[in-house]
Amino acid sequence: MPSTFLQLCCSAMETLAPKLPSFKVLNPSSSSSSSYCSTTRSSSSLRAGLRRPFSLSISASAVREGDPAVGSVSLGHVTRTDFPILHQEVNGSKLVYLDNAATSQKPTAVLKALQNYYEAYNSNVHRGIHFLSSKATDAYELARKKVAAFINASESTEIVFTRNATEAINLVAYSWGMSTLKPEDEVILTIAEHHSAIVPWQLVAQKTGAVLKFVNLDETESPDIEKLRQMISRKTKIVVVHHVSNVLASVLPIEEIVVWAHDVGAKVLVDACQSVPHMAVNVQDLDADFLVASSHKMCGPTGMGFLYGKRELLSAMPPFLGGGEMISDVFLDHSTYAEPPSRFEAGTPAIGEAIGLGAAIDYLSGIGMQKIHEYELELAKYLYENLLSVPNIRIYGPVPSGNTNRAALCSFNVENIHPTDIATFLDQQHGVAIRSGHHCAQPLHRYLGVNASARASLHFYNTKEDVDDFVRALNDTVSFFNSFK
């Protein structure tokens, strides 16, 4: 029974076992299922090689061994029902939530996991020996294993729980950066980086005398990979780059960048905030030294994020925050420190939230990151094409084409109308939630020559109808403001 067998394979691959079987599905290189949609087609695709016919519309909240579903109901339609927050009206219109790059919504399964933690077994972890404490510790450590499996880390000790991706980057900057960087050492970034990827390095550069260098955009309005390559030299100690841009929707070829960096002995920190929630990310394939992501962007609770770091790197890093949990022995005049990850997890962690993140990962894996990614590619295309129909609109980032995929988000401006005015009217008159401002990317906006932009960003629980509603509302908004002039 081949279909059952394949479904078993699917569930084996998606299940959160502590160590994933490194399972390679025979996969002819169909473009959409090969890599993580970097701009170069990577042939080293692996566990995510599910072909579309087998990944079907499995009900998201259910278990992997459901019947293959029928019909052409989209993933968005199927999963929407799992997200109670989406079913409400704002300002008299139904909510159309298109601000997922800022934060994602949470399925019932995650809400239940959180509630259940606090109701049934809330207890401090790693300390007590009583029943509740033991249960909480197990659940917390299981969540760590789930994260490790989700990104295919070799061991769960390579996952450090933090408050968010920003804290994770600060951890690397202060712990690894302060002890490693010397005067004139170079840190390479792109001008499209999020402030959280830039500012911690500015702070550390000030203290150590290291120098920050920035790669500009090329004519496709994505970071100039060629220039990045040329910029990497023996002076480079670390390259800090996003995987997917939260403004441009472009995707960087991380695997290649890592190769270039490693050639000169430099490390690579990948800001995967906009990739981990939307596609399969495999740190073995990427070979990244550090990778960060936030729980709240991947259907998990706020207040939780993680740093992935290669074991040998983390072991050599000094502590970041000091306090309980990260110590081994404490004397009056000195202390000794725990092994990673505990070394970097001072104080009582966000236990419930870690468990919630684990539940989010269960939920996402139940759908399948490949399936999510394919659906979002469709949505990305649909959004981009329909937005182009709005008069005088300028969408930032690369134009989607054969081998250039965009993430399912568009930052844009409409001539002569301030993006904040657009966002306000969309919210007030149409219940459409988008973002306006600089999206924590002021250098990028300065480079693009604008003060602010509007941004609509989708996730797998959005539908093409959401896009239709948005574009219709946007056209109405543009007409409204033009009529005032």
Next chain:
Amino acid sequence: MISSPFNSIVPLSFSSSSSSSGSVMLPNLYDYPRPKRTNFTSRNLAFMPLKCIHKYRFDSSSESDARFPSFSASCLTATDARLTSSDLVADRLRRVVAEFRSLPEPIDRVKRLLHYAALLPPLGDSARAPENRVTGCTTQVWLEAELDELGRVRFRADSDSEISKGFCSCLIYMLDGADPEEVVKVKSEDLADMNVGLHGKSHSRVNTWHNVLIAMQKRTIALLAGSE
């Protein structure tokens, strides 16, 4: 167009040919002669009849017309010159609050702000200088403040966002020409009802009018300090 005598008291409600849901329209913002009744400058005189006609003429094709009463009748002008500056500021503040409160639909408040945005006199490009930027706004707002020969604060503002311009317009209506002490006394909470699009209180970064008000007050204090 009929203009009222300058020194009559402005009625809060007025007759108009079409009116929307009983909402109150502020009198033409820039037609108030200042409190000292002997001090009608030629600038003020010129304002009244002409600007009156000009500013209340709407394009009949504009969809917003249905909401705004169309003025063929009296252009509301002067206020009682016996009111002191503090009464004036408090009075204008009450009117603004009352006006926005009378619009229960958030979208109507947006539209009203856009209407006031159109009334804001445009500033030259030189005003869009970095030192005039109001910090903290997601839109760009430029503010100029100076003391006039009578020691009152005069404000001018501009923004790249129409909604922000609307906020500036209302704030200038309230505070332009007021005594410095009055400017400084206004509290953000008094203007909470102007929270167009923001459900909740003033603490969001995007709260433009709050930031502009703070900027007006800071500049006023600086002007006072400078003049002593």
